[in-house]
Amino acid sequence: xxxxxxxxxLTQQISxxxxxxxxxxxxxxxxxxxxxxxxxxxxxxxxxLGDLQKNLKIAAGEQxxxxxxxxxxxxxxxxxxxxxxxxxxxxxxxxxGVRQGYVSGYLRKSVVADPIERINTKDNTxxxxxxxxxxxxxxxxxxxxxxxxxxxxxxVFMLKPADGIEGVKEAILTAVRDAGPNACPPMVVGVGIGxxxxxxxxxxxxxxxxxxxxxxxxxxxxxxxxxxxxKIDCLGIGPGGLGGVTTALAVNINTFATHIAGLPVxxxxxxxxxRHQTREL
Amino acid sequence: xxxxIRLPITEETxxxxxxxxYVYLTGxxxxxxxxxxxxxxELMEKGKExxxxxAQATVYYMGPSPARKGxxxxxAGPTTASRMDKYTPALLDNGLRAMxxxxxxxxxxxxxxxxxxxxxxxxxxGAGALLSKCIKRSEIVCYEDLGAEAIREIxxxxxxxxxxxxxxxxxxxxxxxxxYEKPEK
Numbered sequence: 001x002x003x004x005x006x007x008x009x010l011t012q013q014i015s016x017x018x019x020x021x022x023x024x025x026x027x028x029x030x031x032x033x034x035x036x037x038x039x040x041x042x043x044x045x046x047x048x049l050g051d052l053q054k055n056l057k058i059a060a061g062e063q064x065x066x067x068x069x070x071x072x073x074x075x076x077x078x079x080x081x082x083x084x085x086x087x088x089x090x091x092x093x094x095x096x097g098v099r100q101g102y103v104s105g106y107l108r109k110s111v112v113a114d115p116i117e118r119i120n121t122k123d124n125t126x127x128x129x130x131x132x133x134x135x136x137x138x139x140x141x142x143x144x145x146x147x148x149x150x151x152x153x154x155x156v157f158m159l160k161p162a163d164g165i166e167g168v169k170e171a172i173l174t175a176v177r178d179a180g181p182n183a184c185p186p187m188v189v190g191v192g193i194g195x196x197x198x199x200x201x202x203x204x205x206x207x208x209x210x211x212x213x214x215x216x217x218x219x220x221x222x223x224x225x226x227x228x229x230x231k232i233d234c235l236g237i238g239p240g241g242l243g244g245v246t247t248a249l250a251v252n253i254n255t256f257a258t259h260i261a262g263l264p265v266x267x268x269x270x271x272x273x274x275r276h277q278t279r280e281l
Numbered sequence: 282x283x284x285x286i287r288l289p290i291t292e293e294t295x296x297x298x299x300x301x302x303y304v305y306l307t308g309x310x311x312x313x314x315x316x317x318x319x320x321x322x323e324l325m326e327k328g329k330e331x332x333x334x335x336a337q338a339t340v341y342y343m344g345p346s347p348a349r350k351g352x353x354x355x356x357a358g359p360t361t362a363s364r365m366d367k368y369t370p371a372l373l374d375n376g377l378r379a380m381x382x383x384x385x386x387x388x389x390x391x392x393x394x395x396x397x398x399x400x401x402x403x404x405x406x407g408a409g410a411l412l413s414k415c416i417k418r419s420e421i422v423c424y425e426d427l428g429a430e431a432i433r434e435i436x437x438x439x440x441x442x443x444x445x446x447x448x449x450x451x452x453x454x455x456x457x458x459x460x461y462e463k464p465e466k
Contacts, residue, residue, distance in 0.1 A: 042461055044303070044443065051405050051441070059356075059410035068346045068356035068409040068429075106355055108346040108429050118316075120428050149361045149383070149406060181454050182361050182384035184406035236462030240405055241384070242443060243457030273407045 002084045003137035005281060007093035010141065013279055014097025017143040018073060019105035021275040022065045025056060028213040029188075029274055032249040036186055036239075045244030049186075052239075052272060063106075067273045070107040071145030073098045073127035074205065082137035091129060099123040110148070130202065144209050144276035150187060150269045153179035156201055159263040168193060168265050169228065175267035176232050176248070181241020184271035188212060189232065189251045192266040194258035203254035204268035209276040212250035225251045249274075285439070289337035290378045295400050298444045300451035304402065305439040310339040310381070312433040314360055317424055318368040325371055332423040333432060335376040342382035344429035345419075346409070354419040354435070356409030359383040362401070366390050373397040381442055385454050394446050402442035403453075415440040 025033075033056070037049035059066040075094055087093075102109060102124035111125065112118040134140075155178075157171040172191060179187070192203025215222035228251040238244025249272060258264065286294060288308025298304070311333055313321070324331055342362050346355030362382030369380070370393040378399050383406040386394075394401055404412060418436040425431050445453045 042457075044301070044457075045461075047303070048405050051408050051411055055405075055408040055411040058414060062410070063349065064352075064410040064413050065346045065356035066410060067407045068344060068358050069360070070346055070356075106347045106349050108344065108355070110344075110429070122428065147407075152361070180385060180458070181403070181406075182363065184383065234463040236458040236460065238458065238461055240403060240443075241454055241458070242403070242445075243453075243461045245461055271407050 001137065002082055003080070004084050004086055005139060007085050007087045007090055009281060010090065010093040011097040011100065013141055013281070014075065014094055014143060015100040015104070017141070017277050017279065018098060018101025018107065018145065021143060021145060021277045022070045022105065022107055023063055024060050025066065025273070026211070026276065028211045029249070030056065032212055033272060036246040036249065040239065040244050040246045042238055042244035044242050045239040045246060048239040048242065049246065065107060067147060067271070068108055069110060069147035069149065070102070071147045071275065072111055073124060074144045074146055075127045075129045076142040076144070076206070076209070077129060077131050078134045078140040079131060080136035080138045081133050083139055094127055094129055095125040098127045099125050139281040140278060141281070142209050142276060142278040144205070147271060147273065150179070150183040150271040153183045154204070154268045155266070156197060157265045158197065159265055161261070161263050163263060165224070167263065169231070171265045172228055172251070172267055173231060173235070175269065177235060179269050180237055183269045184273070185237050185241055186239055186246045186249045186272050188249050188270045188274040189228070190268040190270060191251065191253040193253060193255045193264070195256040195264060196259070197264055199256055200264035200266035201268065203256060204266035207252035207254045208268055208270050208274060209278070210252045212252065216253055218255065221253050221255055225253050288339055290339060290400065291337065292398050295378060295398050295448055298400050298447050299449065300444050300447050300453040300456070302444040304442050304444065306339070306442060307438050307440070309434060309436050310341050311422070312341045312343050312345070312435055314342050314344050314430050315364050316427045316430040317432045318365050320424060322368040322371060325375065335372060337376065337378045339379040339381065340377060341435070342380065346429070348419070354413055354416045357413040357416055358409035359404040359406055362386055369393065373399050386446060391446055391452060395448050395450050398448045400444060400448060401446035403445045404440070404442045412440065
């Protein structure tokens with residue numbers, strides 16, 4: 001059975017999601033920040049984490065975006081193969097949702113139409129859209145607006161197979177160390193291991209949208225996530241980069257098959273304002 | 282140490298500040314980021330007059346979200362300062378006293394801060410809603426066409442910030458992390 005969905009529904013949902021994610025963090029992020037404020041030992045770090053608590057309260061209560069960089073909208077669309085869209089192009093519908101959300105929600109328009117000419121599009125479009133076709137007749141929309149303070153500190157490393165797990169660990173630590181205060185720590189570190197050049201980067205981005213209270217279902221990956229969070233916290237970067245024991249709120253790692261000659265590792269760093277929401281139609 | 286500071290920051294005040302001081306700033310400052318810095322730099326290169334008075338000025342690296350009705354400004358946290366590094370020494374040589382942003386500065390900027398008896402503060406990155414509440418008035422001074430990147434003058438009350446780079450050659454980013462760094466297990 002083919003299920004028909006009007007593309008205007010995508011527009012409506014995405015518009016609402018843009019506004020919501022920029023004012024309220026997901027419960028896992030909120031809980032991790034609250035916990036960090038308790039466990040941080042640096043007095044200045046504790047003060048900063050306290051400020052972040054106040055910031056979240058003001059953002060939700062007074063409808064002021066959590067961060068002024070309300071991001072470039074990244075949209076993951078998982079489309080069931082039994083779905084038929086009517087009412088116009090899916091891409092246009094997604095961009096219309098972003099446009100409506102960013103304009104009516106008083107969100108910052110941070111997108112320029114061309115990377116060199118740099119003229120602002122004034123409505124935060126276009127979004128970066130990743131499509132995948134899945135079994136079934138449902139559509140899952142994940143919206144993850146990405147701020148560029150942390151995006152600019154993200155990296156792809158094309159390691160050699162001989163570099164192995166130790167090389168992967170060093171790559172993650174290098175990215176985090178170089179990011180330091182620029183990425184607004186405490187950060188969430190999304191990692192993609194394997195695949196190809198672009199697949200690793202996409203996995204790293206997707207990893208950021210996973211609930212940070214949940215580990216990878218793959219045992220060795222879950223172990224690596226725990227170990228890397230601990231190692232990153234030992235760097236001492238701390239809240240705001242001003243020293244402390246809370247540098248990462250979580251490390252989320254996704255993996256995929258790769259080529260006999262390669263070991264791609266992508267590290268997508270996100271600040272403590274790790275915004276994402278998923279809805280199913 | 283917590284200090285309350287009234288803007289503009291005099292040379293004497295700048296000299297009294299040390300990396301790690303927690304300050305609350307009150308008074309008028311400019312807001313400018315990438316595109317505005319590029320324009321100011323082009324004017325300076327051509328020897329033309331600037332649209333803002335840099336003498337003892339404080340500039341906040343920030344691009345706010347739009348203000349809702351009845352509010353002076355939207356979310357208003359700091360942006361990454363290193364993107365302004367290229368333009369900063371010339372501005373400091375022309376009288377700029379203080380900068381508010383987040384993240385590391387280049388060696389050249391740190392040297393220029395020392396030479397010009399200036400100061401670099403960090404505000405809490407990602408705390409745009411909280412910092413918005415410290416801003417009492419905001420108006421666009423020039424470059425309105427740049428949208429969120431226009432140069433503004435804002436009036437702040439007790440805006441919290443931390444001295445990161447002082448004119449004595451200290452850089453908190455280099456020292457603070459070392460204090461909490463733990464050797465590899």
